[in-house]
Amino acid sequence: MPKDIMEREFSCVRDGLTIRGREFRPQGDQLPAVIISHGFGGSLKDLVHHCLMFASWGYAAYGFDFCGGSANGEGISDGESTDMTLLTECEDLHAVMNVVQELPYVDAHRLTLMGFSQGGLVSALAAAQRADEVESLILIYPAFCIPDDARRGALLMSSYDITDVPEFIDAGYMMLGKTFHETVVHMNPYTEITPFKGPVLLIHGTADEPVHPRYALKAKESYESGQCQLQLIQAAGHGFTEEQTAAVSVSIRQFLLGHKEILTIHVQITGSEVRKDFEAEKEIAIFFTGDCDSPYFTGRIIDGADDVQEYAGDQLVTMRADYMLEGMDYNGKKCQLHIVNQNVNGEWKPKVNTDSKALNFLNHSNMTAVLEGYPDGLTVRIFSAIP
CATH class of the missing domain: 2.40.160.20 (Porin)
Known part of the structure; x- marks a missing residue:
């Protein structure tokens, strides 16, 4: 941990469940802030590197665990995976946004949301729901495929009969509840995200199998003309190598500086x-x-x-x-x-x-x-x- 970056735990409550996370920030006041959301089955530990990166750039950075959103008991927030849905994760993110915006050293008008995979879709939905409060949006291989996956009974690595959806859905290393399916099966994410008019950086691998890059292309078309920068990373999958992550970090920095890809x-x-x-x-x-x-x-x-x-x-x-x-x-x-x-x-x-x-x-x-x-x-x- 760099000496000039402070770290502390934070928490908030949503519907009686405690959401826990960590703050990483430099010294100073009126800091821009970024809230980072992990993907399906992920956890706060996946985000520490990125939080430190943002803090080194002068941001107050926040990572947290979604309630019931982490696999293998790795999560530190309350909740069961069978109660978790895209909508509950949006509510979790809103709760974290409320806490961050009230901090005395944060500039509440300079808030960036960033998310990976399912956390990317959640960040996009949350930004649209509170469009006037979010300055910019960074989406890393966002899982805009989730509603389509539900419609074909293949939600998040699962396989089930859509005419007889089970009460519990085996999604590999996590069990989901039927409610997850019900809350996304009729969703059109591309209309849901359009209220957000600010700058968007969308980064996706061309070799991503769980989330085909065509979903990123369609998302770009949904955003305000000229406001969404799409970067397709050649040969990258659903998750980046160390070298790809380093390159993506530079792209993120340029985006935050307001620079364009010429x-x-x-x-x-x-x-x-x-x-x-x-x-x-x-x-x-x-x-x-x-x-x-x-x-x-x-x-x-x-x-x-x-x-x-x-x-x-x-x-x-x-x-x-x-x-x-x-x-x-x-x-x-x-x-x-x-x-x-x-x-x-x-x-x-x-x-x-x-x-x-x-x-x-x-x-x-x-x-x-x-x-x-x-x-x-x-x-x-x-x-x-x-x-």
Whole structure:
């Protein structure tokens, strides 16, 4: 635990059940706040890393256990899983929101909700129900599939006859009550979420099997035009690797800063060569091609792109990608973009030079890049403030 971050327990009550969680916050007053909701069967312990991350950014961060929402007795809140539904979890989140908004060191007008999987859907519903109180929304592979799953008798890893729904539904490592099915089977989540008009960051893996990415695409269409940023993480499943989590964290930070994803570049590795190979140092060039498809620019990487990596022994010291794209800006004008991307103090800081008048602001922007690797390639997301 960093010395400048304070941690304490908090609790609140909903319908006689005690909800328990933990607060992580830096020193200061009028802090922006974030409340993070775990997924089906998860618990507070899944959220500690994320809470610490937000606290390091100056947020008061709150994680908690839903009543009856944690598997294998890992939860610290009251309640039974057979009494838990999407609606009771929304009520739990509302109760936590009430506590957080009343804290003297929190800016009640700067509240962000973030949720994973089922907690993502719950966060989206809660934000819509109290749209004027939530500043922004972050949804990580949200389970918008739950109502569809109920309609086919496959709710959360279960299998049952929808014409004769059992009183208790075996959902793998948790037992659910019939009420869970009844409260979602007729729900249209895409109409439920539309009252929220604020900024939304929606992150989903293309290889997510429990929640197909088409649900994320449909959710994006439901939100206010231009307010929802959707990031599809190539080859990511329902749960991210350590490397994917690190990249997603940078994207979240850029979203909270109000920066937009200006360029999304899909890179395919085509080859490599060793340019130096001494005992103490080595230099390797990675060759690549690819394309860019974004609202601001569409085009392709032209020949000659490389990423030069320098090593001291086995330790990677520097990486510097240098490449040119040609295509069209958002005004339909032909143009080129020259990009040099290198790591500066742990951040990827690209420099862009372009002959496009519409994109001239890129020549002077302080930008940040996110690199999301996948087999044989990576996605490069370049963020910038929009002038």
